[in-house]
Structures are given as structure tokens and as C-alpha cells.
Amino acid sequence: MKFSLFALLAVAVTCADVGTQTKDAFVLAHKQPLSTYAVENMDFVLEYGIYNVGDKPAQKVTLDDRHSFPTNSFEIVKGLLHVHFEKIPAGGNVTHSVVIRPRAYGFFNYTAAQVTYYTDNENLHVTLTNTPGEGYIYRQKEYDRRFAPKYTYFLVFFALIAPTTLGSYVLFEQSKARFPNKPVKKTT
Ligand SMILES: *[C@@H]1O[C@H](CO)[C@@H](O)[C@H](O)[C@H]1NC(C)=O
Ligand SMILES: *[C@@H]1O[C@H](CO)[C@@H](O)[C@H](O)[C@H]1NC(C)=O
Numbered sequence: 001m002k003f004s005l006f007a008l009l010a011v012a013v014t015c016a017d018v019g020t021q022t023k024d025a026f027v028l029a030h031k032q033p034l035s036t037y038a039v040e041n042m043d044f045v046l047e048y049g050i051y052n053v054g055d056k057p058a059q060k061v062t063l064d065d066r067h068s069f070p071t072n073s074f075e076i077v078k079g080l081l082h083v084h085f086e087k088i089p090a091g092g093n094v095t096h097s098v099v100i101r102p103r104a105y106g107f108f109n110y111t112a113a114q115v116t117y118y119t120d121n122e123n124l125h126v127t128l129t130n131t132p133g134e135g136y137i138y139r140q141k142e143y144d145r146r147f148a149p150k151y152t153y154f155l156v157f158f159a160l161i162a163p164t165t166l167g168s169y170v171l172f173e174q175s176k177a178r179f180p181n182k183p184v185k186k187t188t
Contacts, residue, residue, distance in 0.1 A: 010177040023127040025090070026054030027061065029115040032127035034097070039149065040105040043077055048096045048129065050115060052088040058117040061085040063096060065113035065129075075101040088117075 027050060034045040048065070052058045066081045079098035088094055102108070112128040119125060138146075 007097075011057040018101050023056070024054050024119045024121075025052055025088075025125075027052050027058050027117050027125065027127055028117060029063070029089070029113065029127060029129040030115035031065070031113050031132065033110075035137075037143060038102055038108070038135055039143040040102050040137055040140050042140065042143075043101055046098045046100065048098075049062075049093060050085070050088060050096075051093040052090055055090050055117075056120050057090055057092075058088045058119065059086070061088055061094075061115065063113060063115050068111045068113060069100050073103055073186060075103060077101050090184060094104045102137045105137045105142075108135050108137050109133075110135055129147060 009187075025077050029048065029050045032047050034047050035043070038044050046065075048063055050061060050063060062082070064082045069076070069081060077099040079096070081098060083093055083096055110132040112131045115127050115129065117127075127185050
């Protein structure tokens with residue numbers, strides 16, 4: 001009997017918890033790279049999304065990801081790593097993009113961005129985005145070799161076939177000179 005009472009109480013508490021949560025602002029945030037590869041000295045695009053899944057507006061929302069991309073390792077090309085949104089209405093969302101450029105190559109840990117906001121009753125809440133995990137920043141040369149368009153291969157191919165093609169042309173010209181009266185058959 002005691003046990004079931006306790007269980008009921010626990011359920012009630014859980015319900016109350018969910019109840020208060022949904023009657024206020026409740027913010028979820030995500031962080032996602034939009035670029036497929038991170039390459040040294042090349043633009044890398046990140047997107048942040050902040051969603052208020054609660055029933056009340058979230059006030060004074062801040063997003064801070066400065067500690068993930070210290071300026072000695074990353075150049076901030078476009079956008080800010082610390083932004084402020086005055087209000088996100090209930091059910092609303094905002095997205096924010098930043099373009100950074102890694103200064104060096106190698107393994108690198110993406111860490112979570114921090115989001116803070118105030119609910120109506122002036123309570124401060126802190127939440128984190130997901131952490132995309134460990135990534136690799138390619139060396140520019142390595143990236144070019146693996147993923148850049150294969151123009152160099154075409155050039156090499158052309159250089160290889162050029163002597164043959166040129167040789168045939170020279171032979172053709174020579175035979176034309178040798179038999180000047182023979183009409184050249186056109187193949188169409
Ligand atoms: C984000 O807000 C826009 C309108 O501002 C809406 O069209 C879109 O569906 C929302 N996205 C999500 C995931 O709620
Ligand atoms: C990234 O984090 C993992 C787990 O914490 C660790 O094993 C790894 O050495 C870290 N890598 C770098 C480049 O800091």
C-alpha cells in the first residue's frame with residue numbers, strides 16, 4: 001500500500017513537472033555544420049537553431065559559442081558567435097549562421113554552444129546544443145587531391161594523347177602533300 005502511494009506520488013510529481021514545463025517558455029537548440037568538409041583556410045558554415053517549444057515567450061535569449069571556436073584557431077569570416085534575441089514567441093524559432101575558417105588542420109572536437117534565456121517570471125535558464133562530435137579539418141592540399149574537381153587528370157590525359165593526335169595530323173598532312181590531287185573524303 002505504502003509502495004503504491006509512493007508510486008502515485010511520483011507520477012503526480014512527474015506530471016506537475018511536465019505541466020509547469022509546458023506552461024512556460026522551453027527552449028531547445030541545435031548546432032549543425034552545413035559544410036560537408038572542414039578544410040584549413042576555407043569557409044566552414046555552421047547553423048544554429050533555437051526553438052521555443054513552450055507555451056510562453058522566451059525572453060533575452062543569448063547564444064554563445066565563442067569557446068568552441070577560439071580565435072587563435074579559427075577566423076570568424078561572417079556572423080557572430082555570441083548573439084542576442086530579445087524574444088522568441090511560443091512555438092517560434094530562430095536560426096543563425098556563422099562562417100568560420102579553420103587556421104590549422106587536424107582532429108578537432110566540436111563542443112556544444114550555450115543558450116540562455118529568461119522565462120516570464122525572470123528565471124534564468126541555461127541549455128546546451130547538441131555536440132556534433134569529433135571532426136577532422138583537412139589540409140588544403142589533401143582536400144584538393146581528394147575532392148577538388150579533377151581538372152588535373154584531364155590535363156594529364158590530354159598531354160598523354162596529344163603526341164598521338166598530333167602525330168596522326170602530321171602524317172595526314174604529309175600524305176595530303178604526297179598525293180595532292182586525291183580529294184579528301186569527308187566523314188560526316
Ligand atoms: C520555424 O519558424 C518558421 C516561421 O518563422 C516556420 O515556418 C518553421 O516551420 C519553423 N520551424 C520549426 C522546425 O518549427
Ligand atoms: C576529442 O574528445 C575525445 C573524447 O573526449 C578525446 O578522446 C579526443 O582526444 C579529443 N580530440 C581532440 C583533438 O582534442
